[in-house]
Amino acid sequence: MDVLGISGSPSSPSKTVLAVEIALRRAAEHDGVTAELLDLRDRDLVFSDGRDPGDYTGDTRAAIDRVVAADALVVGTPMYRGGYTGRLKNLFDLLPNDALAGKPVGLVATGGTDHHYLALEHELKPIVGFFRAWAVPGAVYANNTHFSAGELVDDGVRARLVDLADTVVTFARRMPRGAAGAAAPDIPRKSAGEA
Numbered sequence: 001m002d003v004l005g006i007s008g009s010p011s012s013p014s015k016t017v018l019a020v021e022i023a024l025r026r027a028a029e030h031d032g033v034t035a036e037l038l039d040l041r042d043r044d045l046v047f048s049d050g051r052d053p054g055d056y057t058g059d060t061r062a063a064i065d066r067v068v069a070a071d072a073l074v075v076g077t078p079m080y081r082g083g084y085t086g087r088l089k090n091l092f093d094l095l096p097n098d099a100l101a102g103k104p105v106g107l108v109a110t111g112g113t114d115h116h117y118l119a120l121e122h123e124l125k126p127i128v129g130f131f132r133a134w135a136v137p138g139a140v141y142a143n144n145t146h147f148s149a150g151e152l153v154d155d156g157v158r159a160r161l162v163d164l165a166d167t168v169v170t171f172a173r174r175m176p177r178g179a180a181g182a183a184a185p186d187i188p189r190k191s192a193g194e195a
């Protein structure tokens with residue numbers, strides 16, 4: 001099983017990356033699971049222009065293909081203005097409609113304070129729903145006091161990240177990808193050069 005972590009943070013170092021990596025390391029402890037991070041701060045993605053996802057090239061093509069290949073995901077973002085980052089939104093806009101269909105997604109968010117905790121519910125779960133993916137129970141939120149000297153130091157948040165990884169792996173093992181409702185609708189897109 002291929003578990004892909006995604007971080008939508010543009011920052012380096014990144015608290016979001018630290019958190020997602022904890023979940024990925026846990027996922028990789030399961031038999032037959034490989035885990036890898038797609039860190040959007042390292043990728044030179046073009047801005048989505050509405051073309052057919054198959055027409056993108058270069059780093060953008062590679063990132064799209066990487067997401068499509070994943071069996072399960074852990075998606076993390078810092079809170080920016082009460083929602084996920086523009087970088088992550090751009091990745092979502094670049095993906096084919098069926099890129100995540102039927103896949104479990106563990107959600108992770110970091111914020112300066114707990115003020116935007118519910119953005120996990122109101123901002124991130126709806127986009128998982130759009131893609132006909134499964135937002136698994138136990139989304140994890142961490143605030144800046146949970147980090148110190150480049151480490152996630154809060155045991156409760158660490159434990160929740162471990163649980164989240166276990167849930168993603170369990171879900172991917174037990175829920176068939178083609179389960180009812182997972183087929184994506186056919187929404188037409190422009191081809192290259194088409195008005």
Ligand SMILES: Cc1cc2nc3c(=O)[nH]c(=O)nc-3n(C[C@H](O)[C@H](O)[C@H](O)COP(=O)(O)O)c2cc1C
Nearest residue numbers: 009011014015016078079080081082110111112113
């Ligand atoms: C442009 C910008 C907007 C932000 N907006 C919010 C916000 O609305 N709510 C919040 O709790 N934190 C906000 N923050 C703080 C970050 O979400 C927080 O520090 C986060 O842990 C940074 O994660 P990173 O290190 O992975 O980039 C904002 C930070 C920046 C730079």
